[in-house]
Amino acid sequence: MEVNTMSKGVGTTITQHILKEQRENPQATGAFTYLINELIVAAKVISREVNKAGLVDILGSTGEINIQEEHVQKLDVFANRVIIERMQHIGELCCMGSEEVADLIEIPEKYPKGDYILVFDPLDGSSNIDVNVSIGTIFGVLKRESSPKTADVLLSDMLQPGIKQVAAGYFIYGSSTIMVYTTGNGVHGFTLYPSVGEFLLSHENIRIPERGKIYSVNEGNYNYWNENTKSLIEYFKSKDNDSGRSYTSRYVGSLVADFHRNLLKGGIFMYPSDLKDPKKPHGKLRLMFEANPLAMVVGQAGGYASDGHGPILEIRPKEIHQRVPLFIGSKLDVETAEAFISGKN
Ligand code: FDP
Numbered sequence: 001m002e003v004n005t006m007s008k009g010v011g012t013t014i015t016q017h018i019l020k021e022q023r024e025n026p027q028a029t030g031a032f033t034y035l036i037n038e039l040i041v042a043a044k045v046i047s048r049e050v051n052k053a054g055l056v057d058i059l060g061s062t063g064e065i066n067i068q069e070e071h072v073q074k075l076d077v078f079a080n081r082v083i084i085e086r087m088q089h090i091g092e093l094c095c096m097g098s099e100e101v102a103d104l105i106e107i108p109e110k111y112p113k114g115d116y117i118l119v120f121d122p123l124d125g126s127s128n129i130d131v132n133v134s135i136g137t138i139f140g141v142l143k144r145e146s147s148p149k150t151a152d153v154l155l156s157d158m159l160q161p162g163i164k165q166v167a168a169g170y171f172i173y174g175s176s177t178i179m180v181y182t183t184g185n186g187v188h189g190f191t192l193y194p195s196v197g198e199f200l201l202s203h204e205n206i207r208i209p210e211r212g213k214i215y216s217v218n219e220g221n222y223n224y225w226n227e228n229t230k231s232l233i234e235y236f237k238s239k240d241n242d243s244g245r246s247y248t249s250r251y252v253g254s255l256v257a258d259f260h261r262n263l264l265k266g267g268i269f270m271y272p273s274d275l276k277d278p279k280k281p282h283g284k285l286r287l288m289f290e291a292n293p294l295a296m297v298v299g300q301a302g303g304y305a306s307d308g309h310g311p312i313l314e315i316r317p318k319e320i321h322q323r324v325p326l327f328i329g330s331k332l333d334v335e336t337a338e339a340f341i342s343g344k345n
Pocket of ligand 1: 123124125126127128218253254255256284285286290
């Protein structure tokens with residue numbers, strides 16, 4: 001991976017980068033560039049709010065429970081609202097889907113509509129908000145499959161397998177704000193340079209190591225895992241595994257942060273099925289808002305994402321808020337996980 005520090009030159013802005021990519025695409029109309037640019041504006045607003053979160057009375061819970069029956073934090077609500085309000089008027093979307101909203105989000109009548117569908121988790125890792133740990137926004141972009149623009153948008157327009165995503169990425173609000181994205185031509189990272197308010201290219205063509213040294217999982221769930229999952233974790237801890245040494249354990253509990261670290265350093269993030277909550281037999285993470293976008297990113301970086309039995313990107317969602325077991329990261333590590341989970345090891 002080539003790391004392009006800002007001191008090397010004027011720095012490529014994210015807009016320049018997207019425009020260059022789109023110029024090479026003969027079908028590009030500018031619609032997608034506009035969409036991503038507006039999403040970046042929304043992320044800058046969220047980033048500013050996250051950064052001042054300790055300074056104003058914005059921390060804490062609203063007291064509401066979201067569709068996933070989790071506590072809704074004020075910043076989640078804010079981030080969700082910023083993205084919806086920013087994106088609904090641009091005329092490039094036919095609908096949106098958010099982890100914070102139960103149903104498909106329709107574009108109000110008064111705004112023009114387009115062919116793209118934006119799916120997003122506005123503030124992932126929200127239980128980390130009030131302890132200053134990195135959190136992020138995850139997004140995926142799909143194209144409408146039914147008769148564009150004229151007819152009403154259908155739920156089936158949104159329920160497409162991840163392989164149909166035309167772009168995906170995330171913003172991580174950490175020690176600095178970073179955007180990582182792919183449109184199918186590799187994975188690139190940009191760091192927000194706060195004094196000029198621009199995302200500048202900092203990580204060009206990110207490649208994840210084929211085998212990593214890190215495993216990330218909530219081991220507190222150990223007693224709720226089946227035997228295959230337990231054996232898999234024992235494998236990563238053993239010094240007799242394929243890498244010849246025990247893996248290091250790292251778990252922030254904020255998917256974007258755990259994923260980003262493993263993307264750069266190599267490793268595997270796991271959220272397996274468990275028996276903790278009978279209402280969530282497939283683990284905790286959402287296929288459309290978390291797993292699919294990150295699966296596209298990792299695939300473009302040379303890694304792999306699986307539900308333990310096959311590629312995440314090939315699963316056709318049955319419902320917007322479908323949950324899925326997730327094994328994601330370095331290719332060989334995820335293939336090992338698949339072998340254990342499916343009992344082939
Ligand atoms: P959170 O509940 O804090 O929003 O999907 C949400 C998520 O965080 C992920 O970001 C994170 O990886 C995971 O849940 C953590 O779940 P556990 O607390 O069960 O480990």
